[in-house]
Amino acid sequence: MEANQQGREKRVIIVGGGFGGVAAAKQLKHAPARVGLIDRRNHHLFQPLLYQVATAALSPSDIASPIRKIFRHQENVSSVLGEVDSVDLKDQTVTVKGQRISYDYLVLAAGATHSYFGNDTWAKHAPGLKTIEDATEIRRRFLLAFEAAELETDPEARRALLTFVVVGAGPTGCELAGAMAEIAHNVIPADFRRVDTTTARILLVQSGDRILKAMPESCSASAHRQLEELGVKILLDQRVTDITPDGVKCGDEFIPANNTFWAAGVKASPLGESLGTELDRAGRVVVNPDLSIPGHPNAFVIGDQAATIDSATGKPVPGVAQGAIQGGDHVGRIICRELTAARAGNPPPQRENFRYLDKGSLATIGRNRAVADIHGHKLSGFPAWIVWAVVHVLFLVSFRSRLAVGLSWCWSYLFGDRGARLITGDSAMRIKRPPELG
Amino acid sequence: MEANQQGREKRVIIVGGGFGGVAAAKQLKHAPARVGLIDRRNHHLFQPLLYQVATAALSPSDIASPIRKIFRHQENVSSVLGEVDSVDLKDQTVTVKGQRISYDYLVLAAGATHSYFGNDTWAKHAPGLKTIEDATEIRRRFLLAFEAAELETDPEARRALLTFVVVGAGPTGCELAGAMAEIAHNVIPADFRRVDTTTARILLVQSGDRILKAMPESCSASAHRQLEELGVKILLDQRVTDITPDGVKCGDEFIPANNTFWAAGVKASPLGESLGTELDRAGRVVVNPDLSIPGHPNAFVIGDQAATIDSATGKPVPGVAQGAIQGGDHVGRIICRELTAARAGNPPPQRENFRYLDKGSLATIGRNRAVADIHGHKLSGFPAWIVWAVVHVLFLVSFRSRLAVGLSWCWSYLFGDRGARLITGDSAMRIKRPPELG
Numbered sequence: 001m002e003a004n005q006q007g008r009e010k011r012v013i014i015v016g017g018g019f020g021g022v023a024a025a026k027q028l029k030h031a032p033a034r035v036g037l038i039d040r041r042n043h044h045l046f047q048p049l050l051y052q053v054a055t056a057a058l059s060p061s062d063i064a065s066p067i068r069k070i071f072r073h074q075e076n077v078s079s080v081l082g083e084v085d086s087v088d089l090k091d092q093t094v095t096v097k098g099q100r101i102s103y104d105y106l107v108l109a110a111g112a113t114h115s116y117f118g119n120d121t122w123a124k125h126a127p128g129l130k131t132i133e134d135a136t137e138i139r140r141r142f143l144l145a146f147e148a149a150e151l152e153t154d155p156e157a158r159r160a161l162l163t164f165v166v167v168g169a170g171p172t173g174c175e176l177a178g179a180m181a182e183i184a185h186n187v188i189p190a191d192f193r194r195v196d197t198t199t200a201r202i203l204l205v206q207s208g209d210r211i212l213k214a215m216p217e218s219c220s221a222s223a224h225r226q227l228e229e230l231g232v233k234i235l236l237d238q239r240v241t242d243i244t245p246d247g248v249k250c251g252d253e254f255i256p257a258n259n260t261f262w263a264a265g266v267k268a269s270p271l272g273e274s275l276g277t278e279l280d281r282a283g284r285v286v287v288n289p290d291l292s293i294p295g296h297p298n299a300f301v302i303g304d305q306a307a308t309i310d311s312a313t314g315k316p317v318p319g320v321a322q323g324a325i326q327g328g329d330h331v332g333r334i335i336c337r338e339l340t341a342a343r344a345g346n347p348p349p350q351r352e353n354f355r356y357l358d359k360g361s362l363a364t365i366g367r368n369r370a371v372a373d374i375h376g377h378k379l380s381g382f383p384a385w386i387v388w389a390v391v392h393v394l395f396l397v398s399f400r401s402r403l404a405v406g407l408s409w410c411w412s413y414l415f416g417d418r419g420a421r422l423i424t425g426d427s428a429m430r431i432k433r434p435p436e437l438g
Numbered sequence: 439m440e441a442n443q444q445g446r447e448k449r450v451i452i453v454g455g456g457f458g459g460v461a462a463a464k465q466l467k468h469a470p471a472r473v474g475l476i477d478r479r480n481h482h483l484f485q486p487l488l489y490q491v492a493t494a495a496l497s498p499s500d501i502a503s504p505i506r507k508i509f510r511h512q513e514n515v516s517s518v519l520g521e522v523d524s525v526d527l528k529d530q531t532v533t534v535k536g537q538r539i540s541y542d543y544l545v546l547a548a549g550a551t552h553s554y555f556g557n558d559t560w561a562k563h564a565p566g567l568k569t570i571e572d573a574t575e576i577r578r579r580f581l582l583a584f585e586a587a588e589l590e591t592d593p594e595a596r597r598a599l600l601t602f603v604v605v606g607a608g609p610t611g612c613e614l615a616g617a618m619a620e621i622a623h624n625v626i627p628a629d630f631r632r633v634d635t636t637t638a639r640i641l642l643v644q645s646g647d648r649i650l651k652a653m654p655e656s657c658s659a660s661a662h663r664q665l666e667e668l669g670v671k672i673l674l675d676q677r678v679t680d681i682t683p684d685g686v687k688c689g690d691e692f693i694p695a696n697n698t699f700w701a702a703g704v705k706a707s708p709l710g711e712s713l714g715t716e717l718d719r720a721g722r723v724v725v726n727p728d729l730s731i732p733g734h735p736n737a738f739v740i741g742d743q744a745a746t747i748d749s750a751t752g753k754p755v756p757g758v759a760q761g762a763i764q765g766g767d768h769v770g771r772i773i774c775r776e777l778t779a780a781r782a783g784n785p786p787p788q789r790e791n792f793r794y795l796d797k798g799s800l801a802t803i804g805r806n807r808a809v810a811d812i813h814g815h816k817l818s819g820f821p822a823w824i825v826w827a828v829v830h831v832l833f834l835v836s837f838r839s840r841l842a843v844g845l846s847w848c849w850s851y852l853f854g855d856r857g858a859r860l861i862t863g864d865s866a867m868r869i870k871r872p873p874e875l876g
Contacts, residue, residue, distance in 0.1 A: 059497040070628035078631045081585040147480060147519040148680060191506035193516045 009034055010339055013103040014095055015084045015271065017044050017067040020109035020324035022305030025077050027332020033104070037180060038080045038096065042066055045132065048321060049392060053135035055179035056143070060132045084110070086274035088262075089296045100256035105298045105335045106286070109328065110269035112319065115282070117265055122243040124164075126260040129172055141259050142180060146188065148258075149195045156256070162200040163257035165248045168239050168264030169204050169211035171363040174223060176261060177204040178365035182231040203257070205235045205250060207264075212371070214318060215361055219371040222380035226369045240264070266319070268305045280307040289353035291331050300349045302327030302335075309354035322359055330354045364388045447472055449778055451532055453522045453709065453864045455505040458741030458762035459546035463515050465770020470781045471542070476534065480504055483570065484762045486756055486759060487830060489610060491573035493617035496579070498570045506595070522548070526713035527734045543736050543773045546723070547766065548707035550757065551740035553720070556702055560681040561708060564603075564698040567610055578617060579697050584626065585695075594694070600638040601695035603686045605678050606702030607642050607649035612661060614699060615642040616803035619668040632790050636669075641695070643673045645702075652756060657809040660818035664807045674833040677701070704757065706743045712826040718745040727791035729769050740765030749791035760797055768792045802826045837858075 014021045017039035025287040025421060028035050046280040052058040071077040082096040087108070093100040114128035127137050142164065146416065149161040166177040184200035204211070204227065210220040211227070211234060235250065242249035247256040268283035277293055284307040287291060293299045302308070303324030308317040317323040330352075338348045350425040360374030362384070370384035379387060448471040452459045456479035466473050481502040490496040509515040520534040525546070527651035531538040552566035565575050580602065587599040604615040642665065644650070648658040649665070649672060660674060673688065679685035685694040708720035715731055716724040722745040727742065731737045740746070741762030746755040755761040768790075776786045798812030800822070803826060808822035817825060
């Protein structure tokens, strides 16, 4: 590789291999720099479809792609499997397991994690859905509940086993609740001899007065209707005050339920705390209109880790894949232009402010059911579902995933089957009662 | 359901949902009895393809099918997720978590587990390959080794990271070693920037004087040649005397290697010990020519859990899928006939002795490479591989698996790619050294 004018090749460090980090690295393809992409995982994950792994429609490898493979042909990118513990903006270094790595440009794209609003003890009783391990854990708990119910003779205990509570009715919560209702009521009834899986109750608890509150009211109403048709019971204006292995407390009412899933809140990666700059209430880094950190023009934050404002509308950018991708594209372009100019001995070009292009929002509820809002055009039911399916398949990172997901879905659609219905990990152990036959 | 003459419906308990147990239960489709199929897992596993999960070519759900789904339409089968702790042949009961379940007929098909020949401490340094968790653990260790090597600066440490030892050169060991060599040398070199993955050494250690010793000598020789072409180094007449996280001791020589995989020995399920009847050295239950336990005509043992003799040839039946399937068919038919006769008030029909039909043996070594011995017809290379691929795809339990596996393989074949290259579970944690960039 050629060295730059200062005799040392410039280095761009990107923290996080999600939508934002990958988009930024791709924009740096022709940049005169080495790019280090650091992630705790070896794979990029198509998070919007994670709930399909949790509900046994897709396998983990359908929605994940090794980061190395994505950048196989982009020679200036080095993948590093590791966790960044802290960032020193003044020294321009990041620390990975005690070792400092210096950078010329930094892109923080470490994303978000679950927030239990201070009730961290809830985490083990109500897993959230951010990683592949989360998804297979939810799948395990969901499927094991029916196994345990099949062996349970006490009607009340069986009812608690067959009551599933999803907390939070954003897109993830709605998708999870809809898919679970579909499985319990349509996919598995014939598999069980003693338990009637159609009696399973899926409760979707929402603190506000409507579900999918980021979407227009008509979409919320349509999604509400569609979820109820699938058999989901929606509880609005209910605040969860406690979660135990035995149930969920909503206000004063205790709902006996052995399985609760968390889709209510996220907070930004704790890495932001090491910066010493302003964070918002959700721990997101407050950034300049060009997405750089105030006072540090060579350090950017994008995606769910940043509190981003659309410079055109002045509105906050939503925490969705498109926000992260567009942020990554934006900062990747800035860095590439500046590095190219510096190398040619030219002054840095004027930076543009970040503008978010809202391509619309979508939420799916089950087979054939979805809601969409695309530039004010509202769709629901089957047409929305088709839009959703096409958009999601096309966005998948690698062609292989696209093919496998497309086929899995065709299969599910034709036969209403779920192929990935495996319980792995510590399995029979969770069943409390001994089995009884006959 | 109708009750039988004694006023109580007869009950058949099958322990184990592998090839043998599933075959026996299917034979009981029209039997006047309830069938309880007990397994620790909720899925039937196509074990011969497990090494493909371990080497990232297939996903777990491609080779596993929920047991409930297999018997969805066979109403007299109840699936029970649970572990049988002991069997009381005199009382005719099995115990699951302290609860006794009585039976009229019993089929034990609990299979085999790894045997470290008394060196159980080796287990954690050299995982074997029997379950899906085993396979994803081997995949994780194998893929993480390259990640760690990419960050390692010390040449000796890097060499130990890139040395993989497979102990035991039966079909599983050969398949594992061949697939690992193929990945390291052909699939992933372009993914890494610093480490040359083609320098990875895959060592296959065998205590005897040839590999695949259950096959004819010409097959062993051909497989040996094909493995060496793939870059596997085969060590014959070498007995492993110690395994640590740092390497393997073969006789007096210590081979520095951070990853060792175990394919050397199996022993029967410990459940056999609770019977109080004769076991062979590998813990397998010695059975009558009709596969029943001596002195207990209503209790049978099949598959890897039994020391079965082919009544036609007097030779031991090999511990392969075909042996288990044919054993399951055999005892399922006996039980079905006797129950039907009893119900009609007729005397029990004469039992036949078990005869094993050897359909041939096959081992695959990599893409396009295999050896086969079918009734004395020996194939090797591409023709053997085609036979292997067709046989294995056809044998898969459900059509969905067949389709997904077929497509995954077409894909791998056309593009030499491995889609399931995910590291899940506790990942970055295993990397000892901090990363260094550039």
